Amino acid sequence: MDIFISELKRQMNVKRFISYILISIILGGLWAWFIIGGRTEGFMMTGCYKGLKGMEAIEAAAKDRNVYAGKMTTNNFQRGSEVLLDSAKGKGDESEIIMNDELLKLEVYADTLVTQSFRLSRMSGESYPKFPWFSRDFGSHFYENEELYYQNLIDTSTKNQAEKELALKTWNKVEKPYTYYGGFEVWRDGVEHIQMFGFVLLIIVSFFASGIIARDKECGLDEIISTTSEGRRGLLFAKLFIPVIMGFLIYTAGMGTYIAILKHFLPANALETSIQVCCGATILPYNLGELMDKMVLFGLIGTLTISAFTTFVSSKVNKTSTAMSIIVLIIISGFLLSMGLDDSPILKTMSLIMPGSLAFSGAEFGTVQVVSVFGKAMMSLKFHLFISMLIFFISLIMISWNYVRR
Amino acid sequence: MLFLEMKRRLCSKYTLFSVIGILIITVGLNLIIVEDQKDIAVSLQEEAVYEGDIKEENLLLSLKKVRDEKSEDRRYTSQAFIIGGLTHNYPGILYTENKIEDYPDKYAAEFYQCWRNKFKVLLKRLPTKEQKSALTKLNEVKIPFAQYPGYYLYYTALENMQVIFIIIIFLVTFFASGAYSDSFEDESMEIITTTKAYKKNMMIRILPVIFYGILLTIIAVLGTVGMISSVVGFKALKTSYKMISLFSFGNLSIGQAIMIMMLAEIIGVFALSTLMGCFSFKTKKTTTAIGIGVSMNVFFMIGSRLVPSSASFMKYLLNAIPMASSYVLSSMNGFSICFGIWEPYAIILEVSAVSLVALGQLLGLLNSGTDT
Numbered sequence: 182m183d184i185f186i187s188e189l190k191r192q193m194n195v196k197r198f199i200s201y202i203l204i205s206i207i208l209g210g211l212w213a214w215f216i217i218g219g220r221t222e223g224f225m226m227t228g229c230y231k232g233l234k235g236m237e238a239i240e241a242a243a244k245d246r247n248v249y250a251g252k253m254t255t256n257n258f259q260r261g262s263e264v265l266l267d268s269a270k271g272k273g274d275e276s277e278i279i280m281n282d283e284l285l286k287l288e289v290y291a292d293t294l295v296t297q298s299f300r301l302s303r304m305s306g307e308s309y310p311k312f313p314w315f316s317r318d319f320g321s322h323f324y325e326n327e328e329l330y331y332q333n334l335i336d337t338s339t340k341n342q343a344e345k346e347l348a349l350k351t352w353n354k355v356e357k358p359y360t361y362y363g364g365f366e367v368w369r370d371g372v373e374h375i376q377m378f379g380f381v382l383l384i385i386v387s388f389f390a391s392g393i394i395a396r397d398k399e400c401g402l403d404e405i406i407s408t409t410s411e412g413r414r415g416l417l418f419a420k421l422f423i424p425v426i427m428g429f430l431i432y433t434a435g436m437g438t439y440i441a442i443l444k445h446f447l448p449a450n451a452l453e454t455s456i457q458v459c460c461g462a463t464i465l466p467y468n469l470g471e472l473m474d475k476m477v478l479f480g481l482i483g484t485l486t487i488s489a490f491t492t493f494v495s496s497k498v499n500k501t502s503t504a505m506s507i508i509v510l511i512i513i514s515g516f517l518l519s520m521g522l523d524d525s526p527i528l529k530t531m532s533l534i535m536p537g538s539l540a541f542s543g544a545e546f547g548t549v550q551v552v553s554v555f556g557k558a559m560m561s562l563k564f565h566l567f568i569s570m571l572i573f574f575i576s577l578i579m580i581s582w583n584y585v586r587r
Numbered sequence: 588m589l590f591l592e593m594k595r596r597l598c599s600k601y602t603l604f605s606v607i608g609i610l611i612i613t614v615g616l617n618l619i620i621v622e623d624q625k626d627i628a629v630s631l632q633e634e635a636v637y638e639g640d641i642k643e644e645n646l647l648l649s650l651k652k653v654r655d656e657k658s659e660d661r662r663y664t665s666q667a668f669i670i671g672g673l674t675h676n677y678p679g680i681l682y683t684e685n686k687i688e689d690y691p692d693k694y695a696a697e698f699y700q701c702w703r704n705k706f707k708v709l710l711k712r713l714p715t716k717e718q719k720s721a722l723t724k725l726n727e728v729k730i731p732f733a734q735y736p737g738y739y740l741y742y743t744a745l746e747n748m749q750v751i752f753i754i755i756i757f758l759v760t761f762f763a764s765g766a767y768s769d770s771f772e773d774e775s776m777e778i779i780t781t782t783k784a785y786k787k788n789m790m791i792r793i794l795p796v797i798f799y800g801i802l803l804t805i806i807a808v809l810g811t812v813g814m815i816s817s818v819v820g821f822k823a824l825k826t827s828y829k830m831i832s833l834f835s836f837g838n839l840s841i842g843q844a845i846m847i848m849m850l851a852e853i854i855g856v857f858a859l860s861t862l863m864g865c866f867s868f869k870t871k872k873t874t875t876a877i878g879i880g881v882s883m884n885v886f887f888m889i890g891s892r893l894v895p896s897s898a899s900f901m902k903y904l905l906n907a908i909p910m911a912s913s914y915v916l917s918s919m920n921g922f923s924i925c926f927g928i929w930e931p932y933a934i935i936l937e938v939s940a941v942s943l944v945a946l947g948q949l950l951g952l953l954n955s956g957t958d959t
Contacts, residue, residue: 384885388878509881
C-alpha cells in the first residue's frame with residue numbers, strides 16, 4: 182500500500198492535480214452558463230417571449246406552461262388543438278398565429294400535436310401537412326395516433342420477430358398518458374450536451390493517462406524500477422488504478438459541476454417529463470431525469486474505459502506524445518462515427534467497439550435501437566455497455582501482462 | 588539540406604503508418620459505397636439518355652411517365668428524382684408534396700423558376716444585412732444545371748472525404764507538434780544552435796510537415812475520385828454541384844467542388860503546421876504542443892455544432908481556426924454569407940490570413956533565437 186500512496190503522490194502532485202480538476206470544473210461551469218444564459222423561448226416563430234433571455238425567459242415560459250402541466254390527458258390535447266386552430270388567422274401560406282393567453286398555456290400540447298401530424302404524414306407518405314395542420318378533433322385521438330405511429334416505427338426498423346417483440350415490450354412499458362412540467366426544453370438541451378461535454382472530458386482524461394507508463398520509459402526511470410527488489414510488479418497496482426481514479430475524479434468534478442449548476446437553477450419537477458414529449462421519437466420508458474442519470478453513468482463508464490485503454494497504449498509505446506496521438510485519434514473516430522450514425526452495418530459495428538464510444542451513445546436513446554447478437558435480440562444500449570466493460574477488463578489484463586513481463 | 592530534412596522526418600514509421608491508415612480508410616469507406624451498387628451498369632446506360640444539361644421539357648416528360656404511367660424506367664425515375672429535390676431539401680417550405688404522385692406539372696415545366704422561388708424564401712432566414720448580397724449571388728447562378736450518370740454516388744463520397752480530411756488535420760497536428768520541441772527535448776537544439784546554418788535549418792523544418800499533409804490529402808482525394816470513377820466514369824465529375832446540394836451558390840461542378848475542398852485542406856494544413864511550429868518552439872515540450880493543438884481542433888468541432896449559423900463574432904473566430912478548412916463541404920452545402928462572400932470562400936480567406944500571421948510569428952521567433 183505504501184508504494185501505491187507514493188506513486189499516487191508522484192503522479193498527482195498538487196499543481197498537476199489542481200490544474201486538471203480546475204480545468205474540468207471551469208469547463209463545466211462555462212457549459213452550464215452557456216446552456217442557461219443563452220436560452221431563448223418561443224413558439225412557432227410567433228415571437229412570444231421576445232426580448233427575454235436566460236433565466237428570465239425560462240421562468241416566464243415555465244410559468245405559463247405549468248397551468249396545464251402534469252398528466253397530458255386527452256381532454257387537454259383536444260383543447261390544445263381547438264385553441265391552436267382558433268388562434269390562427271389567414272389562409273394558406275400567408276397564415277399566421279395570433280398569440281393569446283390560452284395558447285401560451287397550451288403551447289406544449291399544440292406543439293406535440295403539430296409534431297405528431299408531421300410524423301403521421303411522413304409515415305403514410307402523404308404531403309407535408311399545410312397550414313391548418315389537422316382537423317378539429319385531432320387532439321382527442323392523440324394516444325391512438327401515437328400508438329399507430331410507434332407500431333409502424335417498430336415494424337419498419339426491426340429486422341426479425343425477436344427484435345420486434347423486444348421493441349414492443351419496451352414500448353408497452355412507456356407510461357401513458359405522458360407527463361410534462363414547464364421548463365423541460367432547457368433541461369433537454371442540458372441532457373443532450375452531456376455527451377458533448379463528455380467528449381471534452383474524455384480528451385482531458387486521456388491527456389493525463391497517456392504519460393503514466395510511457396513517461397517513465399522516456400526518462401529512464403523504468404529501468405531503475407525494474408532493478409528494485411519489488412520490481413515492476415510492486416508498482417503494477419498503482420499503475421493500473423491511478424488513471425482510473427483520476428478519470429473518475431476529473432469526470433465527477435466536471436460533470437458534477439455542470440449537473441449541479443443546472444439542478445440549482447432549473448425547475449426540478451421538469452425532470453419528470455416523459456422523453457417521448459421532449460426528445461423525439463423513442464420507445465424507451467424513461468422520464469427526463471432517468472435519461473439524464475443514464476447518460477451521466479454511461480459517460481462515466483466511457484471515461485473509465487478510456488483511461489484503462491490509454492494506460493494500455495501507454496504501456497505499449499515508448500513516448501508519451503505517441504500515446505497521446507493514438508488515443509486522441511481513437512476518441513475522435515469514436516465521436517465522428519457515433520455522431521453521424523450511419524446505416525451501414527460495418528460502420529455501426531465499428532462505432533460500438535471503439536473504446537470510450539459509450540460516452541457518445543446518446544443517439545442510441547432515440548428511435549428504435551435493437552440489435553441481434555447471435556440470434557438474440559438486445560437493446561443496443563445494453564450491448565454497447567457490455568462491450569465497453571469487456572474492453573475495460575481486457576485493457577487491465579493486458580496492462581498487467583505488458584508491464585510485468587518485460 | 589532540404590532533402591536530408593525531408594528524409595529525416597518522412598522516412599519514419601509514423602509516416603508509413605499514417606499513409607497506410609489513410610489509404611485503408613479511404614478505400615474502406617468507398618468500398619462500402621461501391622459494393623452497394625452491384626447492378627449499376629444497366630441503370631447508368633439508362634441514365635445516359637438524358638445526360639448533359641437538364642432541360643425542363645425532359646423533366647416534364649419524365650414526370651408524366653413516372654407519375655401518370657407508373658413507368659419504372661431508370662431513365663425517367665432519375666429525372667423525376669431531380670424534381671424531388673425541390674421538396675425534399677428543406678422539407679415543408681413552400682413545396683410540401685411528399686410523394687411523386689402529387690407533384691404538379693409546374694415543378695417540371697418551370698423547374699428553374701420553382702427552384703429560384705424556393706431559394707428566395709430560404710434566403711429570408713439570413714440576417715437582413717446579408718440578404719441583399721445573397722440575392723446578387725443567387726442571380727449569378729447560371730442555369731441550366733448539368734448532370735451525368737452516377738453523380739449521386741458523390742453524395743456519400745464527399746461526406747466521407749470530409750471525415751478523412753478531419754482525421755488528416757489531426758494527424759498533421761501530431762506530426763507538427765514535434766517539429767522543434769523534439770530537438771529541445773533531446774537537447775540536440777544546443778548543438779544545432781551553434782552551427783552556421785542554424786536559421787535556415789530551422790526554417791525548413793516545417794516543410795516536411797506541409798509536404799506530409801499534402802501527401803495525405805492527395806491520397807484521400809485521388810483514392811476517392813479513382814474508386815468512384817471506376818464505377819461511374821469521369822464524366823460524373825462534370826455534374827453541377829447543385830445536384831448534390833440544390834440550394835447553394837456558385838457555378839461549380841462536382842470536380843471543381845472537390846478541387847476547392849482540396850485547396851482549402853492544403854491551406855489548412857499550411858496554417859496548422861506554421862501555427863503548431865510556433866507552439867512547438869514556444870513550449871519546448873511535445874506533449875504540451877499536442878495538448879494545445881488538440882484543444883484548438885476540438886474547440887472548433889464542438890463550437891461549430893453549438894454556435895447558431897448567424898451568430899457573428901463567434902462564427903468569424905471559429906472560421907479562422909485551421910480545422911475549419913476541413914469543414915468546407917458543410918458550408919458549401921449551405922448558403923450563409925460571411926464578409927459579403929459565400930462561406931466556403933470566406934473560410935479559405937480567413938485561414939490563409941491566419942497562416943500568414945503564423946508564418947510571420949514563426950519567423951520572428953526563429954530570428955530572435957532560442958534564448959528567449
